[in-house]
Amino acid sequence: xxxxxxxxxxxxxxxxxxxxxxxxxxxxxxxxxxxxxxxxxxxxxxxxxxxxxxxxxxxxxxxxxxxxxxxxxxxxxxxxxxxxxxxxxx
Numbered sequence: 001x002x003x004x005x006x007x008x009x010x011x012x013x014x015x016x017x018x019x020x021x022x023x024x025x026x027x028x029x030x031x032x033x034x035x036x037x038x039x040x041x042x043x044x045x046x047x048x049x050x051x052x053x054x055x056x057x058x059x060x061x062x063x064x065x066x067x068x069x070x071x072x073x074x075x076x077x078x079x080x081x082x083x084x085x086x087x088x089x090x
Contacts, residue, residue: 002015002016002018002036003015003016003018004016005017005032005033005034005035006033007033007034007035007037007038008033008034008038008074008075009034009035009038009041009073009074009075009076010035010037010038014035014036014037014038015035015036015037016031016032016034016035016036017030017031017034017035017036017039019031021039026067030074034074038074041073042070042073042074045069045073045079045081046066046069046070048081048082049066049069049080049081049082050066051082052082052083053082
């Protein structure tokens with residue numbers, strides 16, 4: 001059975017990540033408060049931002065921007081989206 005967390009994005013108990021996504025306090029905070037589902041959705045959003053905005057991950061400002069957008073995304077605040085992207089209809 002997977003580890004359960006009170007997900008801050010969905011405000012309900014969901015399966016958590018198996019390991020912190022990166023080292024340090026920020027990785028530990030995500031591990032303790034973000035579900036697998038929310039993290040996977042952020043990963044897809046981050047990939048879209050990187051690709052559509054042609055971001056250079058070697059640039060410290062880009063990494064800072066992505067960190068800020070991740071915090072907004074996981075806190076259910078308004079976050080930057082790829083221009084022109086239309087989500088698939090269900």
